Amino acid sequence: MFEAVARLTSFSAAAEELSITQSAVSHQIKQLETYLGEPLFWRSGRVVTLTDEGRQYFDAIGSALLQIERASEQLLGHEESRLRLSVFSSFAVRWLVPRLPDLQRLHPQIDLALEMSSQNPVLSDRVADCFITIYTSAPAYSYEHLYTERLFPVCSQDYWQRIQREMGWDTEPDARSELVISPEQIAQFPLLSTHSIFNRPAGDWAAWFRAVDQSLPGGARVQHFSHMLLALEAARFNQGIALTNDYMLSTRKDSEDFVRLPAHAVVTGDKFYFAWKTSRRRERGIQTLRRWLVDEAIRGGLRGE
Template sequence: MKLPPLKSLPVFEAVARLNSFSLAAEELLVTQSAVSHQIKQLESYLGESLFLRTGRTLALTDEGRQYLESVTTALLQIERASEQLLGEETSRLRLACFSSFAVRWLVPRLPELQRRYPQLDLSLEMTTENPVLSDRVADAFICINQPSQAFSYELLYRERMFPVCSSDYWEKICRELALNRQEGDDRITLSPEQLARFPLLSTYSIYDRKVGDWHNWFSAVGQSLPVTARVQHFSHMLLALEAARYHQGIVLTNDYMLSNRDDADDFVRLPCHPLATGYQFHFAWKTSRRRERGIQILRRWLVEEAIADGLRADSESD
């Protein structure tokens, strides 16, 4: 078996992760010259430059980035295998997921996860965009669709969006439209034209274009957003939902945003058509790490919670 100088691999990983020779030396409790020596030894063995050094600026080369991906995975697998043989029960796991999903759905459920699986040490990395699937970022991910063939996926939710507002604002809508509440809310249906009479709260990040959410919602029934519609813009769904909570208008949101058990009753889902966005939320993990206990514990728990919350049907899969 032909292997590179093994002592240099953790050094290379630390330098790449911290983007600094000095910080890597501090973390590894060695001198900076020792770090430089290990990197030079590894580059000499590989016959490739792993870092670009321009003054005080340090960056990975293309070869360095490619090598780091494999080295990080290998080091993590060695760490996990060693922990199992040592009898250590704790499974440390980094999960990267969208901030809206983390704040509104995942975080409120973490106490139950910790109660059932105290051996799972979970840390969260929140992202505003689809997370980059890499061991450098996290060990597991909640992502949209299936962006990489090197990963395995478990379906959690097929997104649909629908209009909601605060309970007080729903009363305002009923008064201004002279809706007959005596028949019950389930007998009321609002048309897109009626909705457009009230302020619409729009989230840019859903479709990455101005008022894309409401344009798509109206298009789903063959209509156009009226030019007279009053639209208030927000960069993130969390902000738009908070604005709706404080009676500022009507927002398009999805199921997991309304599943927070502490404040779900603050909102009213309006009797209108839903919009299927085509986005599918998956739990993702690198296929080569499929036997790791922590990943499988988290996978099973997420699926159980998604089914219990109605995000995914019991029999549903990819």
């Protein structure tokens, strides 16, 4: 009953889910609080919120109840594993979602629900069962490395033709492989910047120029976007040159719309990990998903063997 109230933040919703009366739920919660000697909820009218002690207790018992459920399903012969994966929106849209049909074909027993996040979520069973994250500071979790991010400049096929014309380059096929575009030449064109990578205006392009001991030119034309997905779309529609990473151009059919410019890449310092609670390490569904993600990351070139 406590788990239902904490998850639904409502005594009445918990009562409806458990098919009992609200007074029965309230009575049991009071008994539990008396037994533990701690208040588990703050009550303000119909609003119910967890106390600090209640939140700590919920994190612990939520995982335990889930393990009981999984053990019961295995004993009953139910192979289905229902998992919630919290994942960055760009990673989900550009890398994970196109691969989900293969996951469903290879492991039909896994019922995967995606929880999209724009920032690093708090690692907790209340949020999801497992995570794609760049932080490894939660001590109760285990981590599997998937990708070390690097940024490189791209533009559309049409825009690349424009760059070659303005640079006066020979566009014969044999000559293209020898082309190298310098930072100074790139700065002559509109730069599409993603704010969320370094959380400051033009931080991505500043880092890219800094990688070769240069500064972002003061006269550079920079167009700002909050998210890499937006910057990449602007590049697709011939608005300039964007910095993107490997997974954004991985396996999507529209990846052929873009040209990776013959220039250097910069490592951002962000590393992407698959994270799961160590106490749930024996759950078959989590380990199956972990192995599949690692295999796909290797196959797609995000990480080595």
